[in-house]
Amino acid sequence: MAAKDFLTHLGSVIASLMFIWAMFQQYIPYELRSHVEKYSKRLVTLIYPYIQITFHEFTGERFTRSEAYSAIENYLSSKSSTQAKRLKADIVRNSNQSLVLSMDDHEEVSDEFEGIKLWWSLGKNITRQSQVLSLYPASDEKRFYKLTFHKGYREKVLDSYLASVLKEGKAIKVRNRMRKLYTNNGSMWSHVVFEHPATFQTLAMEPEKKQEIIDDLITFSKAEDFYARIGRAWKRGYLLYGPPGTGKSTMIAAMANLLGYDLYDLELTAVKDNTELRKLLIETSSKSIIVIEDIDCSLDLTGQRTNKKKEKVEDGDENKDPRQKLVKEEREPKNSQVTLSGLLNFIDGLWSACGGERLIVFTTNHIEKLDPALIRKGRMDKHIELSYCSFVAFKALAKNYLHIESHDLFERIGELFGEIKMTPADVAEHLMPKTVPGDVEVSLRSLIQGLELAKEEAKLKAEKEEKEEEEEVKSETKMQQNSVMENGDVK
Ligand SMILES: Nc1ncnc2c1ncn2[C@@H]1O[C@H](COP(=O)(O)OP(=O)(O)OP(=O)(O)O)[C@@H](O)[C@H]1O
Numbered sequence: 001m002a003a004k005d006f007l008t009h010l011g012s013v014i015a016s017l018m019f020i021w022a023m024f025q026q027y028i029p030y031e032l033r034s035h036v037e038k039y040s041k042r043l044v045t046l047i048y049p050y051i052q053i054t055f056h057e058f059t060g061e062r063f064t065r066s067e068a069y070s071a072i073e074n075y076l077s078s079k080s081s082t083q084a085k086r087l088k089a090d091i092v093r094n095s096n097q098s099l100v101l102s103m104d105d106h107e108e109v110s111d112e113f114e115g116i117k118l119w120w121s122l123g124k125n126i127t128r129q130s131q132v133l134s135l136y137p138a139s140d141e142k143r144f145y146k147l148t149f150h151k152g153y154r155e156k157v158l159d160s161y162l163a164s165v166l167k168e169g170k171a172i173k174v175r176n177r178m179r180k181l182y183t184n185n186g187s188m189w190s191h192v193v194f195e196h197p198a199t200f201q202t203l204a205m206e207p208e209k210k211q212e213i214i215d216d217l218i219t220f221s222k223a224e225d226f227y228a229r230i231g232r233a234w235k236r237g238y239l240l241y242g243p244p245g246t247g248k249s250t251m252i253a254a255m256a257n258l259l260g261y262d263l264y265d266l267e268l269t270a271v272k273d274n275t276e277l278r279k280l281l282i283e284t285s286s287k288s289i290i291v292i293e294d295i296d297c298s299l300d301l302t303g304q305r306t307n308k309k310k311e312k313v314e315d316g317d318e319n320k321d322p323r324q325k326l327v328k329e330e331r332e333p334k335n336s337q338v339t340l341s342g343l344l345n346f347i348d349g350l351w352s353a354c355g356g357e358r359l360i361v362f363t364t365n366h367i368e369k370l371d372p373a374l375i376r377k378g379r380m381d382k383h384i385e386l387s388y389c390s391f392v393a394f395k396a397l398a399k400n401y402l403h404i405e406s407h408d409l410f411e412r413i414g415e416l417f418g419e420i421k422m423t424p425a426d427v428a429e430h431l432m433p434k435t436v437p438g439d440v441e442v443s444l445r446s447l448i449q450g451l452e453l454a455k456e457e458a459k460l461k462a463e464k465e466e467k468e469e470e471e472e473v474k475s476e477t478k479m480q481q482n483s484v485m486e487n488g489d490v491k
């Protein structure tokens, strides 16, 4: 009964308030109304112990979304999904198309920061009906986030809490974004969505070495303050070297997936000169990996210009074998005048320090061909050798491709790996399913066959080389004997 009484009472109070409000709106002149509003708000702030900050979705220019608003939206997404009762759902087009939940209009979630309690709510203003005639008359909705906290914490909230919200919101946005793979076409970057599935889990190599690389990458990505303190640009260089098909390109994709970075695949031969190289560098974004594949082929990095001049003189020789010339032209980068010093400036020049973290990764099949200046520590901080498949690496591949950890045939395979080298790419090829419901035994036998064949070939090759060498020695001694005899004749 009491509840009913209360409701009746409340109803009448609301009704009278609405009546007063309507009267107020209707009969009080506009100027006076705004005065009343102003003073009543002041009165409220005197007694009300909380501070409110509003972050509007659109500020200034109507069509640009406020950066703070979207950062807050991202920041609140995890809190909303556990606290709010009404949620909005949307799909983010990232690598795994995840569903992102955010709070719906007029919902409120609470947050805590160093013992301070704060409340976020999402509100909206409906300002006016659209003035434009349209088939779909839309009202003009302006959303905003409102942050409420006790006025005693003003400084702490303004100084550190808001900064941390914006930082984390932006980090979440980076994590959720679609990552891109950029390639350069001359002096322009163009991009596609980067969706390589490689991860460090699927990469076959010695577990300790793999863990070391992962730790190194994670440490780097978290070391912003450290790099700032020691006065170094926040970047790190990796040199991946090893024979073809040992997983260099795959590892780069795994790095990008691990850190959530964009990839810039820089084709040096398409870059006209050092200026263009610098321009490309400036246009790369933070949190990215700049990759130069096969660095030894992209650039004549041994002695540069002096060599070129010499070759030009040689080229003047008209009688030269045209085939040889062709080979040389193929080797030499066409039109590219990027020099070694240009590349070094690219790596550690002033511009490379602009705008956040970057990894620079070079790959090569021939580390011995590279100029020592290029790969010294500080430029290429970490040299990683990717080599032929070991038995441990094979086991990782078998687990990945065939879902097995052991098998009767592993012993034989282990023996063969001790005797013959095979690249992970070749091993992987044998482990690919040969029939529709993949058969483990068929794949393993195929690998054994492949290894035995490779062993046989290596044996034959060694024999052949030995024979050739013997013959060479023979013919040389014969020639020497002949010349001795001739000399003897002359004498
Ligand atoms: N260590 C590895 N772990 C898993 N898969 C590998 C590994 N190495 C090679 N592969 C497989 O072999 C294929 C070729 O590897 P990748 O392109 O990474 O070789 P690479 O070292 O970049 O060769 P290149 O020097 O010719 O560029 C990949 O598609 C990958 O599936």
Ligand SMILES: [Mg+2]
Pocket: 248, 249, 250, 293, 363
């Ligand atoms: Mg490669």
